[in-house]
Amino acid sequence: MKKIKHTVYFLCLFSFLFSLTNCKGDGKSEKTEEEISTTKSEIDFLSKENYGTTANGEKVEQYTLTNEAGMEVKIITYGGRITSLKVPDKNDEFEDVILGFDSLSQYTSEHPYFGALIGRYGNRISEGKFSLDGEQYQLPQNDGKNSLHGGDQGFDKVIWTAEVPSDSTSLILKYTSKDGEMGYPGNLDVTVTYTLNEDNSLDVAYEAESDKKTIVNLTQHSYFNLTGNFEETILDHEVVINADEFLPVDETLIPTGELRKVEGTPFDFTEAKKVGKEIETENEQLQLGKGYDHCWVLNDQSENMHFAASAYDPESGRFLEVSTTEPGIQFYTGNFLDGTLPRQGGEGTYAQRSGFCLETQHYPDSPNQEKFPSVVLNPGEKYNSKTTFKFSVK
Numbered sequence: 318m319k320k321i322k323h324t325v326y327f328l329c330l331f332s333f334l335f336s337l338t339n340c341k342g343d344g345k346s347e348k349t350e351e352e353i354s355t356t357k358s359e360i361d362f363l364s365k366e367n368y369g370t371t372a373n374g375e376k377v378e379q380y381t382l383t384n385e386a387g388m389e390v391k392i393i394t395y396g397g398r399i400t401s402l403k404v405p406d407k408n409d410e411f412e413d414v415i416l417g418f419d420s421l422s423q424y425t426s427e428h429p430y431f432g433a434l435i436g437r438y439g440n441r442i443s444e445g446k447f448s449l450d451g452e453q454y455q456l457p458q459n460d461g462k463n464s465l466h467g468g469d470q471g472f473d474k475v476i477w478t479a480e481v482p483s484d485s486t487s488l489i490l491k492y493t494s495k496d497g498e499m500g501y502p503g504n505l506d507v508t509v510t511y512t513l514n515e516d517n518s519l520d521v522a523y524e525a526e527s528d529k530k531t532i533v534n535l536t537q538h539s540y541f542n543l544t545g546n547f548e549e550t551i552l553d554h555e556v557v558i559n560a561d562e563f564l565p566v567d568e569t570l571i572p573t574g575e576l577r578k579v580e581g582t583p584f585d586f587t588e589a590k591k592v593g594k595e596i597e598t599e600n601e602q603l604q605l606g607k608g609y610d611h612c613w614v615l616n617d618q619s620e621n622m623h624f625a626a627s628a629y630d631p632e633s634g635r636f637l638e639v640s641t642t643e644p645g646i647q648f649y650t651g652n653f654l655d656g657t658l659p660r661q662g663g664e665g666t667y668a669q670r671s672g673f674c675l676e677t678q679h680y681p682d683s684p685n686q687e688k689f690p691s692v693v694l695n696p697g698e699k700y701n702s703k704t705t706f707k708f709s710v711k
Contacts, residue, residue, distance in 0.1 A: 564612045
């Protein structure tokens with residue numbers, strides 16, 4: 318894959334802003350504000366372009382990160398969404414491996430959180446209610462009677478402020494969620510940093526601070542299909558989840574509070590298994606979610622980076638490894654995709670199970686489950702979380 322090369326031009330305006338000596342152009346065309354050049358190399362590892370304007374008149378930008386190997390990730394400031402992720406297969410052919418759309422208007426319409434940053438609380442909270450220090454808070458009930466992914470105007474639907482560090486290998490996104498937004502207490506300052514590394518891994522690092530006691534559970538909601546062909550389902554992908562237990566759910570997909578052993582059940586992914594092998598099994602839990610839509614309790618519960626899951630597509634040879642600091646991972650197999658959403662490129666639609674999610678997170682409904690790891694963030698504390706998606710071929 319060819320790299321885009323840019324020659325660095327120092328403009329007089331830049332010289333003025335940074336108190337440098339005045340300079341003159343060399344007669345060549347000047348860079349526009351839509352282009353970002355690194356001062357360390359002629360190779361540009363990050364570029365920026367306009368992606369459109371929301372119905373409210375908010376400008377949305379798209380940033381493209383590339384590495385020396387040719388891996389490419391595109392991210393927009395609306396919802397901090399990954400809109401494209403191109404990685405090589407066993408023949409060194411680069412293809413997009415995440416579900417997405419062609420336009421901003423499609424992302425602002427109703428769809429199941431394609432590529433989005435999720436907050437303040439990833440996953441479900443029972444009846445949209447939780448209490449802190451005896452005070453009850455009510456959140457939007459946007460998933461039946463429950464609250465899902467932060468409410469109907471969660472972090473997936475806001476404009477994030479983008480910053481680019483000097484090395485141009487990362488994209489920093491910032492957002493301040495005001496006290497009372499979607500019913501959550503405290504002014505919450507959030508920073509998410511996407512970093513594309515030379516080993517074809519993508520780091521997603523989360524930080525947050527609040528001026529009031531609150532709850533936080535952030536995650537990334539990309540749908541993967543490692544075949545690179547969205548006409549195919551993900552049922553032949555071979556998945557491993559590093560968990561001996563999972564969280565069974567009730568009819569509204571809220572955890573019952575039990576930590577159930579995966580051994581002897583369709584939820585056992587401790588060894589590589591095709592997604593489709595047992596997904597149609599007459600199992601009560603699978604029927605509730607119309608497939609896999611559950612949180613697994615990772616074997617490593619430390620806050621250090623640990624292996625969480627992997628996925629392998631034998632056809633393309635693409636292999637994805639997920640590591641995290643989180644205690645849980647939600648494995649979702651695109652059960653509610655129904656063929657109504659258009660695929661990228663303008664041809665066809667996304668059928669059921671044409672993508673899967675591996676959402677690293679704390680457990681669903683943790684604020685109401687005393688035995689689950691705490692999601693409380695106090696003033697003066699800093700929320701830190703990190704997940705790495707690493708791609709290779711086998």
